[in-house]
Amino acid sequence: MSNEVKTLYVTDGEDGVRVDKFFKRRWPHINHIQLNKLLRSGQVRVDGGRVKADTRLSTGSTVRVPPLPAAPSEDQQKRERAILSPHEVKYAKSLVLYEDEDVIAINKPAGLAVQGGTKTKNHVDRLLSAWGEGLERPRLVHRLDRDTSGVLLLGKTPNAAARLAGAFARRKAHKTYWALVAGNPKPEEGYIDTPLIKKGFNDREIVMPADIKEQGAEAAETEYVTISRAGPRVSWMALRPHTGRTHQLRAHMKAIGHSILGDPKYADEKSGELSVGLGLQLHHRRIELPHPTHGTLIVEAPLDPVIEAGFARFGFTPDEAETDPFAKSGKKRSR
Structure with a gap:
């Protein structure tokens, strides 16, 4: 463990980044439990004051960093991760949709967790x-x-990662998800502004609508557009989260009475009947955001076999959708 207390300054590329993400980038070996303990005891401070894990940082702010456990050696890290086999290396590279000197975009398959x-x-x-x-x-x-497929961005350098994360924090990343949901949402396009709160613990955790004044509740906003319908039973939706809450899209669609198919956690009777044999019908189709060093980065992910099965069952084809279904949409708010 380092016995030194450090004071770090928030850079331009980190403006708007959450405290927990700020720590995760620099000390990836520090887990959530360790960090939350430091935050609760006031050992981590921003501009002299106590903060929470989800506090957003501002350029120029000072972050007090207390003594932290030493990072495992590179040998230890390799043992923990286990050295990848040639087959695994080939598999990882096969997921790449786009790569340059700053960014890698992969098409994450359904069923593969992002972190361990x-x-x-x-x-x-x-x-x-x-x-x-x-x-x-x-x-x-x-x-x-874990069960959502689609575009996942990676920074190839610390600076690129900080700039990409900053774009997410400042809502400069325009994400388009495709989802198959039970029924036909009315209106056909709209804006869900429903705060969410986590209930339960660990694997049994679920996200539910809440009053914004309730302790632990977080503002959550999702824009949606109907792309196509399979009669009154199923709709193919484009979903755009304007906030990044856990299970936001899944909880919001359930909240308006149109659960995403293949979702055991947020299913209702109607979606359950339509979901037999299907995995989660949610796919991160497209992302558009500022490139870390130049211009605009736009990446699209082809359908994963899991959602492809849903498309085949209900007669949808990807070429029915416009490149950006939200280009002409108006924000009709629903609560």
Whole structure:
């Protein structure tokens, strides 16, 4: 453990980044439990004041960093991750949709977790060793649920990762998800502004609508557009989250009475009947955001076999959708 207390300054590329993400980038070996303990005891401070894990940082702010446990050696890290086999390296590289000197975009398959846990040994974070270790190792800048497929961005350098994460924090990343939902939402396009709160613990955790004044509730906003319908039973939706809450899209669609098909956690009777034999019908189709060093980065992910099965069952084809279904949409708010 380092016995030194440090004071760090928030850079331009980190403006708007959450405190927990700020720590995760610099000390990836510090887990959530360790960090939350430091935050609750007031050992981590921003501009002299106590903060929470989800506090957003501002350029120029000072962050007090208390003594932290030492990072495991590179040998230890390799043993923990286990050295990737040639087959695993090939598999990791096969997921790449786009790569340049700053960014890697992969098409994350449904069923593959982004990060590991007690019961999760195979995950995207482990596969990043395919590009090397240390500074060669790409960095995660956002997450997708285990069963959600689609575009996942990685920063190839610390600076690129910070700039990408900053774009997410400042809502400069325009994400388009495709989802198959039960029924036909009315109106056909709209804006869900329903705060959410986590209930339960660990694997049993679920996200539910809440009053914004309730302790632990977070503002959550989702824009939606209907792309196509399979009669009154199923709709193919484009969903755009304007906030990044856990299970936001899944909880919001359930909240308006149109659960995403294949979702055991947020199903209702109607979606359950339509979901037999299907996995989660949610796919991160497209992302558009400022490139870390130049211009605009736009990446699209082809359908994963899991959602492809849903498309085939209900007669949808990807070419029915416009490139950006939200280009002409008006924000009709629903609560």
